Amino acid sequence: MKEQFSEKFEQINRYFKTTFVELFGGGSAELALTDAQNILECGINIDVQPPGKKLQSLSLLSGGERALSAIALLFAILRTRPTPFCFLDEIEAALDDVNVYRFADYVKNYSKKTQFIIVTHRRGTMESADVIYGVTMQEKGVSKLLQLNLNEIAG
Amino acid sequence: MKEQFSEKFEQINRYFKTTFVELFGGGSAELALTDAQNILECGINIDVQPPGKKLQSLSLLSGGERALSAIALLFAILRTRPTPFCFLDEIEAALDDVNVYRFADYVKNYSKKTQFIIVTHRRGTMESADVIYGVTMQEKGVSKLLQLNLNEIAG
Amino acid sequence: MYLKGLELQGFKSFADKISLDFSSGVTAIVGPNGSGKSNISDAVRWVLGEQSAKTLRGAKMEDVIFNGTQKRSPLGFAEVTLVLENKDHQLPIAFEEVAITRKVFASGESQYLINQSPCRLKDIHELFMDTGLGRDGYSMIGQGKIEEILSTKSEDRRQIFEEAA
Amino acid sequence: MYLKGLELQGFKSFADKISLDFSSGVTAIVGPNGSGKSNISDAVRWVLGEQSAKTLRGAKMEDVIFNGTQKRSPLGFAEVTLVLENKDHQLPIAFEEVAITRKVFASGESQYLINQSPCRLKDIHELFMDTGLGRDGYSMIGQGKIEEILSTKSEDRRQIFEEAA
Numbered sequence: 319m320k321e322q323f324s325e326k327f328e329q330i331n332r333y334f335k336t337t338f339v340e341l342f343g344g345g346s347a348e349l350a351l352t353d354a355q356n357i358l359e360c361g362i363n364i365d366v367q368p369p370g371k372k373l374q375s376l377s378l379l380s381g382g383e384r385a386l387s388a389i390a391l392l393f394a395i396l397r398t399r400p401t402p403f404c405f406l407d408e409i410e411a412a413l414d415d416v417n418v419y420r421f422a423d424y425v426k427n428y429s430k431k432t433q434f435i436i437v438t439h440r441r442g443t444m445e446s447a448d449v450i451y452g453v454t455m456q457e458k459g460v461s462k463l464l465q466l467n468l469n470e471i472a473g
Numbered sequence: 474m475k476e477q478f479s480e481k482f483e484q485i486n487r488y489f490k491t492t493f494v495e496l497f498g499g500g501s502a503e504l505a506l507t508d509a510q511n512i513l514e515c516g517i518n519i520d521v522q523p524p525g526k527k528l529q530s531l532s533l534l535s536g537g538e539r540a541l542s543a544i545a546l547l548f549a550i551l552r553t554r555p556t557p558f559c560f561l562d563e564i565e566a567a568l569d570d571v572n573v574y575r576f577a578d579y580v581k582n583y584s585k586k587t588q589f590i591i592v593t594h595r596r597g598t599m600e601s602a603d604v605i606y607g608v609t610m611q612e613k614g615v616s617k618l619l620q621l622n623l624n625e626i627a628g
Numbered sequence: 629m630y631l632k633g634l635e636l637q638g639f640k641s642f643a644d645k646i647s648l649d650f651s652s653g654v655t656a657i658v659g660p661n662g663s664g665k666s667n668i669s670d671a672v673r674w675v676l677g678e679q680s681a682k683t684l685r686g687a688k689m690e691d692v693i694f695n696g697t698q699k700r701s702p703l704g705f706a707e708v709t710l711v712l713e714n715k716d717h718q719l720p721i722a723f724e725e726v727a728i729t730r731k732v733f734a735s736g737e738s739q740y741l742i743n744q745s746p747c748r749l750k751d752i753h754e755l756f757m758d759t760g761l762g763r764d765g766y767s768m769i770g771q772g773k774i775e776e777i778l779s780t781k782s783e784d785r786r787q788i789f790e791e792a793a
Numbered sequence: 794m795y796l797k798g799l800e801l802q803g804f805k806s807f808a809d810k811i812s813l814d815f816s817s818g819v820t821a822i823v824g825p826n827g828s829g830k831s832n833i834s835d836a837v838r839w840v841l842g843e844q845s846a847k848t849l850r851g852a853k854m855e856d857v858i859f860n861g862t863q864k865r866s867p868l869g870f871a872e873v874t875l876v877l878e879n880k881d882h883q884l885p886i887a888f889e890e891v892a893i894t895r896k897v898f899a900s901g902e903s904q905y906l907i908n909q910s911p912c913r914l915k916d917i918h919e920l921f922m923d924t925g926l927g928r929d930g931y932s933m934i935g936q937g938k939i940e941e942i943l944s945t946k947s948e949d950r951r952q953i954f955e956e957a958a
């Protein structure tokens with residue numbers, strides 16, 4: 319039980335170190351158990367160091383840095399425990415345009431093994447899509463769906 | 474005490490009905506006390522009806538509709554209790570581009586009476602600014618400030 | 629196993645029937661605030677057996693039925709069908725294509741079907757049990773919920789590793 | 794009364810001294826993720842007398858001092874000065890221009906000044922008491938915090954109306 323846990327933890331940790339560097343273009347991150355003697359009950363610390371910065375508490379990170387770290391951890395978990403598809407609803411809302419493109423490229427690569435359905439407002443994410451559906455409410459309160467091409471979307 | 478409370482409540486309510494319609498371009502909204510016999514202790518309900526839609530619980534509204542309703546309520550409170558300046562940190566993050574422009578126009582008008590300092594990623598909000606400061610970290614981990622013109626900002 | 633398509637009728641703001649075909653890669657869903665994008669992911673959660681009305685942003689399960697607009701009256705039921713390709717039989721069932729249907733009436737009565745065969749909600753849960761698509765999985769991240777992944781208190785984290793294990 | 798300017802030195806990521814002059818209308822602050830925009834609004838909260846390190850995203854007050862990078866060493870203090878125009882004397886003080894300064898050293902020792910005159914934190918709180926700029930006012934909405942305004946439970950709402958009254 320303890321061994322299986324420990325093994326999974328190490329696996330997620332290994333993936334997290336990689337996904338973080340890929341999304342941030344550098345820096346480092348890792349998961350740390352707060353009590354190695356009691357791994358089934360102790361907490362986990364998430365230590366994150368954006369490129370060039372010092373290791374600091376997660377709370378001091380910016381909104382965008384926290385969102386991108388969370389996305390890195392999500393992908394680490396998905397690699398450890400793959401699901402056939404993944405639904406993401408505006409998870410990149412806090413990212414600036416440069417980070418949205420990093421995220422979009424990452425998803426594009428990952429989508430060879432996992433199917434993604436992403437609700438988004440961001441152009442960068444739309445550009446990584448193979449299929450785009452537009453939801454509209456021409457009649458107020460009633461949703462309609464239409465398939466779109468990237469060049470049909472303003473902005 | 475009770476009267477002063479009731480008066481302030483009515484005032485915020487009156488402003489909220491107006492700010493909501495201005496920001497949503499229609500629809501209606503109001504604040505309602507859950508227990509008219511016990512106004513100093515009962516809860517407040519926020520009843521919101523976007524244009525063309527039916528009155529529904531706030532929880533069923535979309536992320537953007539909730540954010541815009543919250544912004545309408547914020548402005549109603551500010552009109553009842555004006556402050557000399559107001560600092561807003563990315564409060565329009567959940568809004569689509571059309572709603573960002575509605576928000577930006579509203580702030581522009583309001584700024585004749587109240588000074589606004591707004592942290593933003595959104596072009597629409599930047600366009601309503603009189604002065605724009607860019608924060609950068611050319612040296613990693615060290616923030617620098619520079620004044621910008623709108624046409625210097627990519628995007 | 630992958631998602632082929634989704635059909636919604638009477639589910640939340642989708643008064644009229646709509647259907648989507650998913651790409652095997654990345655499918656993006658775009659549109660203005662309040663147009664119905666998150667309602668689509670609510671529909672997927674719901675048809676996969678979501679039991680908490682709160683997770684679907686409502687107070688009771690019947691809140692997912694189209695409740696009308698200023699010009700249209702409410703509908704009597706909501707129905708969602710999810711179609712999956714199952715050639716690898718990751719879903720423990722003989723079919724190579726699996727259609728899951730969930731229907732709820734304004735009366736509160738519910739119906740569940742697997743390839744048009746009536747079944748119980750329990751059967752749908754069991755069908756997806758080992759796929760990571762359950763409610764404790766990380767296959768669906770709701771709007772505004774990505775930061776929750778960082779709050780790894782020991783109860784939350786035990787969940788991650790138990791799910792991942 | 795309005796904000797004229799702000800000076801930061803050693804405050805969070807602002808290792809080198811910077812100063813901003815505010816427009817009397819709308820001033821926008823833009824830049825990439827993690828560049829320091831929210832740190833500027835933290836600086837304003839702090840100089841106006843914020844006492845909760847948690848509101849400033851830290852664990853203790855000294856967390857606001859620039860703590861170094863891979864190339865620079867930490868600094869020994871953080872200092873912020875806010876300058877306000879006070880011709881209408883909304884601030885109950887004789888001056889037409891008011892400069893509030895707050896400084897904290899790595900030792901934990903703090904200094905407060907009003908127009909270069911040392912004072913206590915209490916004096917800064919009292920100066921701003923009737924302006925709506927206190928911690929219960931609605932003059933500062935932090936990142937990710939706008940939706941909190943909708944959760945009007947009776948304790949929160951009493952605050953709104955008491956503040957507004």
Ligand SMILES: Nc1ncnc2c1ncn2[C@@H]1O[C@H](COP(=O)(O)OP(=O)(O)OP(=O)(O)O)[C@@H](O)[C@H]1O
Pocket residue numbers: 453459523526529533534535536537538567639640641659660661662663664665666667668691692693694695696771
């Ligand atoms: N049972 C229902 N009947 C009719 N309309 C409903 C029902 N439930 C929710 N809605 C409507 O659906 C809309 C919300 O849709 P949704 O959350 O999918 O928007 P969205 O496209 O995700 O927007 P955003 O970009 O702001 O997140 C709301 O306006 C809500 O009133």
Ligand SMILES: Nc1ncnc2c1ncn2[C@@H]1O[C@H](COP(=O)(O)OP(=O)(O)OP(=O)(O)O)[C@@H](O)[C@H]1O
Pocket residue numbers: 368371374378379380381382383412608614804805806824825826827828829830831832833856857858859860861936
């Ligand atoms: N005491 C400190 N010393 C040095 N750097 C600090 C200190 N406190 C916070 N920081 C750094 O400041 C950065 C956060 O800045 P801030 O929150 O202002 O970003 P932001 O521009 O608002 O970004 P976003 O657009 O993502 O919200 C973090 O990278 C954090 O590590």
Ligand SMILES: [Mg+2]
Pocket residue numbers: 535536537665666667771
């Ligand atoms: Mg949504």
Ligand SMILES: [Mg+2]
Pocket residue numbers: 380381382830831832936
């Ligand atoms: Mg920020």
